[in-house]
Amino acid sequence: MSEKDEVREFLISRRAQVTPAQAGLPDLGEQRRVPGLRREEVAALAGVSTGYYTRLERGGIRGASESVLSAVARALQLTDVEREYLLRLARAGSPGPDTAAQASPAVRPSLRRLVDSIGVPAIVQTPRLDLVAGNALARALFAPVFEDPRGANFARFNYLDPRARDFYADWPLARRTGAAILRLEAGRNPLDDELTALIGELSTLSPYFREDWARRDVHEHRTGVKHFVHPQVGRLEMIFEVMETPGEPGHRLVTYGAEPGSETAEKLAILGSLSAAPRPDTGPHPETDADDVGPAAQAHPREQQRKENP
Numbered sequence: 001m002s003e004k005d006e007v008r009e010f011l012i013s014r015r016a017q018v019t020p021a022q023a024g025l026p027d028l029g030e031q032r033r034v035p036g037l038r039r040e041e042v043a044a045l046a047g048v049s050t051g052y053y054t055r056l057e058r059g060g061i062r063g064a065s066e067s068v069l070s071a072v073a074r075a076l077q078l079t080d081v082e083r084e085y086l087l088r089l090a091r092a093g094s095p096g097p098d099t100a101a102q103a104s105p106a107v108r109p110s111l112r113r114l115v116d117s118i119g120v121p122a123i124v125q126t127p128r129l130d131l132v133a134g135n136a137l138a139r140a141l142f143a144p145v146f147e148d149p150r151g152a153n154f155a156r157f158n159y160l161d162p163r164a165r166d167f168y169a170d171w172p173l174a175r176r177t178g179a180a181i182l183r184l185e186a187g188r189n190p191l192d193d194e195l196t197a198l199i200g201e202l203s204t205l206s207p208y209f210r211e212d213w214a215r216r217d218v219h220e221h222r223t224g225v226k227h228f229v230h231p232q233v234g235r236l237e238m239i240f241e242v243m244e245t246p247g248e249p250g251h252r253l254v255t256y257g258a259e260p261g262s263e264t265a266e267k268l269a270i271l272g273s274l275s276a277a278p279r280p281d282t283g284p285h286p287e288t289d290a291d292d293v294g295p296a297a298q299a300h301p302r303e304q305q306r307k308e309n310p
Contacts, residue, residue, distance in 0.1 A: 008058055011086075013216040014078060015039070019036060023041065045074075046071040046072045048071070085183075085218040115134065122138055122253065122254065128182070128194060129154040134152075144167060155198065159205070169229055182198070236267055237258065239256070241255050242254050
C-alpha cells in the first residue's frame, strides 16, 4: 500500500471511531449516513478549512506542519502512539534515529547474562515480535512460542498456532494487539524486508490477521498486565515491563512478574521448579548461539493497556 493510501485509510478509520457526542458536538437529531465524525466536523475541531483537511485525508500530508497534524490528532482523539504514527507518516522517507538499524537475531553475551540472571520470566524481543533470547522461566512460560522451528515470534504464534486460542485469556485482544504493534513498526521502518515478509505471510495464511490488519490500529508495548492460561500451571496474571536497550538497537528487554504472595507468584515458583528439572540433551549448542532462536521467517491501542496481550 502506498503512503497516501495508508494515510487515507488511517485517518478515515480514526474518524469513524469518534462520535459527535465524544467530540462535544451538539446532537441535532439528524440521520447520519456514516459512522463517526464528518470531514467538516474534524476540520472545525482542528481549526482548519474543510478543503485542507480533505486534502490531508486523501494522503496529501507531506509538508503539513506538526502543529496542524497535532490539531488533527486532538480532533480525532488519537492516542500518543497514534499521534506519533501520523507524524511519522508525514515524515515518510526520513525515519528517526531509533529506526536506522534493524534488529539482529544476535544478542550480545552481556545482555544474555543479564536475562539469565533475572528471577522472573525475561525475554529479548524485537519490534517484529521475534523472541531472540529468554531465560529458563521465560522458555517455560512461552514454551509453545519457542517451539516454532521457524523461530519464535509472537505474531506468528498468535495467528498460525491453534494453541494460541487457549494460551491467552483473551485471544482476540492478543491478536489485535500484535497486529497493531506490527503496523506501528511498519510505519517506523518501512524498509524492513523481514517485517514485510512476516506481514505478507500472515496476510496470506490467516483471515484473522487480514481482519485485524484492516482495523489500522497502532500500539506500543510499555507496561501493563497480561493474562495467560499456561498448559501446566493454569491461569497467570503477569505484570510486564518493556525496557529499551540503547547499546543494542532493535532489542527490547521484557520482564514478566507477579504480585508477591499472589496465586500467580506461587504458580511461577512451580513453573520454575518444572523448568529446572533435567531435560534430555538435544545436541551441541555453540556458546554464541545458546539462547538464539534465529530470525523470524516471516500478527487495542484504544483498549486499556493494562489488559493487553502480546
